[in-house]
Amino acid sequence: MLKRGGSPADSERSKKKGRILTGKAAISKPISTDYDTDDARIITLKEQGFSDEYVADKLVEENRIRYVPKSIGARWLRLRKLFEQVENERLDDELSDWHIGEDHHLHESVKHAEKEFERDLKRLEDRKWAQIAKLLEGRLKRKKYSGKACRERFAGLTNGDALLPIELDPDQEGRERMREDRIAAAKALRAQHTTKAQLTEIEKQRRAKERKAEAQEKARISKTKERERKAAKLAKERVKVDRAAARIAIREAKKAATSQFRLEEQWQTDRQKAERQIYAKLTG
DNA sequence: GATACTCGACAGGCCCCAGC
DNA sequence: GCTGGGGCCTGTCGAGTATC
Structure with a gap:
């Protein structure tokens, strides 16, 4: 399978308005397996998957025949057809033997x-x-x-x-009945088709509604979960902050207690010292 | 939706052939 | 030899279709 598109981005035509009129004017040239270098160039470029436009530009650039892109496409098509014909003739001439498993593929291809x-x-x-x-x-x-x-x-x-033909039928009443029956049957069939189409449309709408409801429910659950996740995260952070505050408070309390204890100890020491001084004064 | 491809139609050129 | 008609081939165009 050929690649589509080729290299339109590289095309001179895509870069400029109109084409530079270089190259040789297009002439009527027979399609042949004994092709010239211009056709050889077309074959090479098309086999590489380049677009018709790119090939046309390339030929002009190389001072070859100035075909419009569509002519490149048509010429490439005709060349391929000719090659296929020659190839088929060659295969028919050779009449090669069939191998194991190929019959199965043949059947599948025929089907x-x-x-x-x-x-x-x-x-x-x-x-x-x-x-x-x-x-x-x-x-x-x-x-x-x-x-x-x-x-x-x-x-x-x-x-x-x-x-x-109705004019030649002796049973005109019968024909009239047949006509009415036919119209009624056609109407009934059309009505049946319409009903079927309507039912299909209703079913389609029902499914669309169902899918929408499912999507909304999914979105709702997702939102709820998201809210819960956020709340849990917030609570966790709050606990963390509270714990940190508690730790600081304990540390501060300990610090205050230690300070109080030292003050009391100092006060006791000072008192004992004062008492000893008073006792020494009294006793001489 | 953009791009590339395919197909059918058409115009023009070329060749062949019958008629003159 | 010239001419006109018919057939074939080619290039081009427009429309439709396939593919990405």
Whole structure:
């Protein structure tokens, strides 16, 4: 798979307005496996994953052919197709032997391709009948039948079970009833589809509401937890502060007690000293 | 939403061939 | 030999689609 984008940022075109008209004017050149150096340069750059624009600029820069980017893309596409064709021819010529396990891959590839083919075919069929309805509209000078109606009518005509044109049917009442039944059935089917679509929409809205409620609940729980975490942290910090204050108070109390004790001790010493002096005076 | 790619349509050039 | 018509190939463009 080729890389997308190439190097648009490196493109001269992306840096300037318009391109410098150097290089050689583009000429009609056949696509061939025996390509020239200009094509060789395109192949090299595209295989490296550069964008068409970058390749176009590069060719001009190298004084080669002055292609517009889209021509580079188209030319690269045609070259690839030619190479693929040549490669397939070579493989067919060689008719190489199949190996163990490859049949399984072949079956898987066939299954995958058939699935895609069926899808494309259905799309193509729808387009075909839409175009038929349009052509019929042109012939009848007014729009009367859808692509689906055209398809069903044609199938009926092919199988031989199509109803007679209404003007030729002898049972006009029966046809009228059939018409009414058909309209009623189509209405009922459309109503059924509408109901189904409405139910799907209701279910979608219900799920969206549910998801929103879940998200809100999650947000609420998350907020509560966050608040709790913050409160716990605050409490922890408060305890820490209180403990520190208590420690300081104890330290201060101890300090005060020690100071008081020393004062008292000093007072006792001074008193004993004074008493001894008085006693000495009295006794001589 | 931007960018790149793919596809179909169209114009122009070239070649072939029949008719003169 | 010249001319006109038809077919094929190429480059370009616009629109749609895929991919990032």
